[in-house]
Amino acid sequence: MSPADIMGVAAHLHVLLRRKTGRVTDTEWMATNETYAREIVRFAREKAASDGHEDLLPWADKLEAACAHMNPPVRVPLVQSALEALRAGRTAAGSPRAAASPPAPGGFVESTLNSVFGSERGGGDDPADPDTRYIGRLR
């Protein structure tokens, strides 16, 4: 499963959980951190059982399957991570360029020039799934 696929599953679950249970999750973290992802799987299944939201189950299964493809967490010494955070904070506060610089990885998937010429014709988004329609594009 590619990182983009995992992100898609996480985004689905993020929206469903927010809509069904009111819980706000971190999509990016869910797609990269196995521990967090497993906790979300557990929570989704618990809510499916307790509140009858069975549509959570297939996405919980998909996320669980994706856990095997996630990178193991890299352990960083506390002092090092604190220094990095401090440095990042300073840069963001001192330079507007720094705040603007981190580019979004991926995205803009559906709306490509190729799609205009037919390669994604009719398949730009799934009409039955309005949530993914708004990932990376509005129109």
Next chain:
Amino acid sequence: MAFAGGLFPATSLWAQAAPAALPPTAAPALSSPGLVAVSTISSADTAWLMVSTALVLLMTLPGIALFYGGMVRRQNVINTMASVVGIAAVVSVLWFALAYSLAFTPGSEALGGFIGGVERMGFAGLEFLGESGQVAVSHIAPHVPESVFAMFQLSFAIITCALVVGALVERMHFGALMLFAGLWLLLVYAPVAHWVWSPNGWLAGLGALDFAGGAVVHINAGAAALVCAYALGPRLGHGREPFLPFNLGLTMAGTGLLWVGWFGFNAGSALTADGRAGLALAVTHIAAAAGAVSWMGAEWFVRRHVSLLGLCSGVVAGLVAITPAAGFVTPRAALLIGLVAGVACYWGATALKNRLRADDSLDVFGVHGVGGLVGALLTGVLADPAISGQEGSVLAQLIACVAVLGYSALVTALVLWITSRITPLRVDEADERTGLDVALHHEQIGT
């Protein structure tokens, strides 16, 4: 705001139909704002311009506020609407204080048509002297009171600045935005308006046609929006999380107000209530409808469905593209302009957006920038001399487009840099995740 400096003497450039509409007692042509007898004022034209002013203001308040407010996420609706209202207020005060004078007075000859003078600072001299029967008029529209002309122009300045909001929603500090809007008005909008619409503006002198603001409003705002999007960077989660629009019903209501208000925008730009204004109104409606039809077709061809947002976007695309052409083209040409604009702006808001890789959140460049460019260039091709006596020149149009695009992009970057030296442009990550409504305004939209 019809204008073509290359073919006509400076005193009759603005309102092309004005000489025929003026009463026989009209005062001699002016080369700068001044006082004239009240009897020389055209009541009908004045009334139409006052109505048009209200219509154009309605496009922003609440048109743009609703149009944009409906497209952002629930937690940023109030901030988006507040940004539009705040900009309207800041721009109005600065217009009164300085910007009107910079845009619409002749200025020093040494500046070569780049910027106006300061003699109308604080609306100095915008007099109505009932006792002596005199009223101030602009040399650009000597048949209506200058107070009305200045307010009509203000409504254009407001909407141009408000359009830029669409590129920076959901992440910009409110205070930084207000500061940016004020500086942008003075350093970008006022000079560009002077270039194109002042009789001694340098682009007007080249013969560039811009009836109601294809370059001054739409290309200008589109370029600025793109630079803002690059400078601010993408919103957190952009391209990874679904950004559900709050309520596209609001966007549709905003589109309706824009469509109706655009009659004042384009037909009002004739500055007279005459046959040419009527033609401008007709072509405006035809182009809007054609834009919606062709966007609808493009969307169906590519995605096999038609969306409400697509229809609304197509309407705006058609309206944007007909703006520079409204007083120069026939209804058939307007249909063609609308059809081309619908497809071009669909491409601009999807494929081109992908190539540009900027989080121009509500597609300001894709719709207004691309639509403005399409309209400006097609005006050069399709302008009918039988309507206004003015022939289009694609070269002059191209020069105007490049000049406005380049100047706006460069100086917008400068204005953003100045703003960032004073206050951070972007909210911090926690505030962005919380949503700007609560984080900045301590308010929430209803459930």
